Amino acid sequence: MFEEGIGKYIRPELKSFGGYAASKAPETLKGKISVPVDKIIKLDANENPYGCSPKVEKALAEYKGIHIYPDSGQQELRKHLQDYTGVPMEHIVASAGSDQLIDLLMRLFISKGDEVINCIPTFAMFQFFINLVDGTTVNVLRDENFMVDVKALKKAITPKTKLILLATPNNPTGTIMPKKDILAVLDSGIPTLVDEAYYEFTGETMAQLVGKYKNLMVIRTFSKWAGLAGLRIGYGMFPLEIANILLKIKEPYCVNVAAQLAAIESVKDKEYLMEKVKIISAERDNLYTLLQQTGWLKPYPSKANFILCAVLKGRAKDIQQKLEEMGILVRYFYTPLLKDSLRISVGKPEENKALIQALNKIGEGL
Ligand SMILES: Cc1ncc(COP(=O)(O)O)c(C=O)c1O
Known part of the structure; x- marks a missing residue:
């Protein structure tokens, strides 16, 4: 065909x-x-x-700006995310779901034949986006309790390794990756994505180390804790040079006005x-x-x-x-x-x- x-x-x-x-x-x-x-x-x-929060529903119902493109620089949203995360807004970039940031990071780091370490079983979209850029997946098996085998992961690193993917809690297993294990991976110096889609359910985060570790990138979503899955909004916290280039390579209006408004109202109504x-x-x-x-x-x-x-x-x-x-x-x-x-x-x-x-x-x- x-x-x-x-x-x-x-x-x-x-x-x-x-x-x-x-x-x-x-x-x-x-x-x-x-x-x-x-x-x-x-x-x-x-x-x-x-x-979602009832305040989100109210704000969306009253919103009068649907005919105007969103702020491509996401200034107001990023300011609110700064307050919410405690991470300076210069490090933050929002996206149409955190999926979109995984996609952008693949495009940023992975050319044909570059290796990405994936700790399976894990979030299936990781493999999806590796395939889209024709990267080479290096699978590292989790142990019988679905914990990341850090030793095996470090052994799997080669000169071609460009990205390491970690989800905590991991989907679909629900497993947390202890901070000391993540730090051990970060010591490799390889760009490492920590996917905290379910952060609000654990309170455990690596966000405070963003910028301190030059290779640490953390992504989160409003789909789970804030009930905004249908609006598609996520964000990430990155070293400055990565945040700056992501702001350039992202589709300018990737987060629509409804999603930006809903995310801001959600962080205002976080209690x-x-x-x-x-x-x-x-x-x-x-x-x-x-x-x-x-x-x-x-x-x-x-x-x-x-x-x-x-x-x-x-x-x-x-x-x-x-x-x-x-x-x-x-x-x-x-x-x-x-x-x-x-x-x-x-x-x-x-x-x-x-x-x-x-x-x-x-x-x-x-
Ligand atoms: C680990 C993980 N990362 C990312 C996502 C994607 O979230 P979003 O709706 O923000 O694209 C999910 C959704 O199920 C997930 O489980």
Whole structure:
């Protein structure tokens, strides 16, 4: 197919690009399952079940500037992010989701054949963006508790290594990387990305060391703690020379006016949002116990807003399918490293209750 017509002009390395298995939009299930779209319980993308701050909704409803391009320099937003993070705004760059910063960093550092160290299993978008720039992935396996094997990681560094990727808490495992391990990696001097998408659920961060370590870059998102996944807004904290070049290479208006406004209102209303984070974290711990009590799921301890479970009886894909038919969306994995696993985002108490009831029903037939 690719050899004919316009297809033959596509970059050869992208012809077999696998894409990303994105989470399901509930509306795509309309008519396919008996549960109405508005009753679907969505626990497959680590979104915030409580939504955004009411102040965000109000500000967006009242906003009158949609016809004007956003500030490409993100001055006001970066000032608020400075207050929120304690990191001077010169080090901060915002993006359309933190995904976009991963993309930009790949383009900044990786040419064909350059090596990127990825600690698997981890966030699938890392591999996605390495593939897009035709980088070479050097996989370092996490240990049986999904901790990064720092010794193995350091051994994997070669003269071609241009970037090291670390997510803490890690998605989909929920594992924290201890600060001393991150420092040991930073000692290598190789540009290192610490992805803190779930920072607000842990309070542990490397942000205060940005600028002090010339190779430390930290990214975060408003998708999880602030409930802004649909608006696409994230940000990163970088050494000055990296922040400056990112500001130049990013698409000028990458963060739209609604997203900028929503992020500013979110940091202004952080007490409200952090109250919800606390509720989600407590609910995660309840859910962990309930999942364990099924007897056929083995949940792994998580510090984020989701729980990874090994499926001990039956197939993860079948369980995911049955849950979907019952109107509950979760994520399943079947890879060499995550055989028969489910990743379940923490919902509201009533949603988690419905999930457990559904799992118990499924469990009777296993
Ligand atoms: C570890 C990690 N990094 C980044 C992201 C992407 O977040 P965003 O919505 O800001 O692109 C996610 C989302 O699931 C994630 O789990």
